[in-house]
Amino acid sequence: MKPVTFRSIWISDTHLGLKASRTEYLHDFLKHTESDYLYLVGDIIDLWKVKRGWHWPEINNNIVRLIMEKARSGTRVVYVPGNHDEYLRDYVDFYFAGIHISQTAEHVTEDGRKLLVLHGDEFDAITMNSKWIAKLGSEAYDILIKLNHWFNWGRRKLGFGYWSLSKHLKHKVKEAVNYISNFEQAVVHAARKQGADGVICGHIHHAVIEEYDGTQYANCGDWVESCTALAEEEDGKLRLIHWLEESAEIIDKSQNHEDRNRDRRVVTAN
Numbered sequence: 001m002k003p004v005t006f007r008s009i010w011i012s013d014t015h016l017g018l019k020a021s022r023t024e025y026l027h028d029f030l031k032h033t034e035s036d037y038l039y040l041v042g043d044i045i046d047l048w049k050v051k052r053g054w055h056w057p058e059i060n061n062n063i064v065r066l067i068m069e070k071a072r073s074g075t076r077v078v079y080v081p082g083n084h085d086e087y088l089r090d091y092v093d094f095y096f097a098g099i100h101i102s103q104t105a106e107h108v109t110e111d112g113r114k115l116l117v118l119h120g121d122e123f124d125a126i127t128m129n130s131k132w133i134a135k136l137g138s139e140a141y142d143i144l145i146k147l148n149h150w151f152n153w154g155r156r157k158l159g160f161g162y163w164s165l166s167k168h169l170k171h172k173v174k175e176a177v178n179y180i181s182n183f184e185q186a187v188v189h190a191a192r193k194q195g196a197d198g199v200i201c202g203h204i205h206h207a208v209i210e211e212y213d214g215t216q217y218a219n220c221g222d223w224v225e226s227c228t229a230l231a232e233e234e235d236g237k238l239r240l241i242h243w244l245e246e247s248a249e250i251i252d253k254s255q256n257h258e259d260r261n262r263d264r265r266v267v268t269a270n
């Protein structure tokens with residue numbers, strides 16, 4: 001089976017070593033895709049877990065092996081350490097099995113845009129304490145309103161007065177939304193300062209491709225929940241891949257493409 005090819009692929013926050021890491025999907029994704037450039041944008045191996053709660057099933061070895069094989073067969077693999085694998089920052093500019101460890105990276109797209117690649121933890125002063133808030137995001141507010149509705153329906157039935165859960169939590173969710181947009185703006189600002197046309201990061205587990213006044217902001221997301229990656233198409237355009245929803249379609253497309261090529265070869269051979 002021929003893998004789907006992209007010019008570049010970025011993944012971050014795979015948190016290998018953490019039990020919740022969705023390693024089967026990650027392995028599946030890496031097996032079915034191929035690229036000239038592969039960027040590992042931090043928190044790839046969760047070294048914080050080594051001391052307590054380390055979880056390293058065989059598939060994690062297979063993932064590491066797969067990445068090393070890619071490096072060996074010509075993919076330029078760059079590992080930009082994050083905060084959960086910050087020990088690797090001691091090895092910046094070293095090569096391990098053909099994998100380049102780099103504090104940050106600069107990627108030039110096929111259409112000539114300069115993208116700054118970094119993990120992003122240097123821009124956050126508060127995530128460590130409020131990671132769950134950052135994860136809630138803007139959709140949480142709607143959910144909370146619904147929850148509040150049913151909660152108070154129950155209270156009313158039981159003869160209690162109205163209590164606003166959303167009002168209670170709104171402030172925190174607002175903080176979350178602010179946090180995400182503050183993070184994005186801080187990262188974008190850094191990219192502009194370095195003369196880049198855009199930035200690719202991870203860290204906040206919030207996959208997105210956005211634009212801030214002509215500067216592109218792209219976040220890889222994570223492989224603990226969302227199973228997302230960023231990819232550069234052959235023409236230089238960035239796209240977000242939601243592997244859980246798109247894997248079948250992407251694999252199918254590449255299969256059809258392969259079948260067509262094979263048919264063509266057969267026709268020429270005749």
Ligand SMILES: [Mn+2]
Nearest residue numbers: 043082083203
């Ligand atoms: Mn991080």
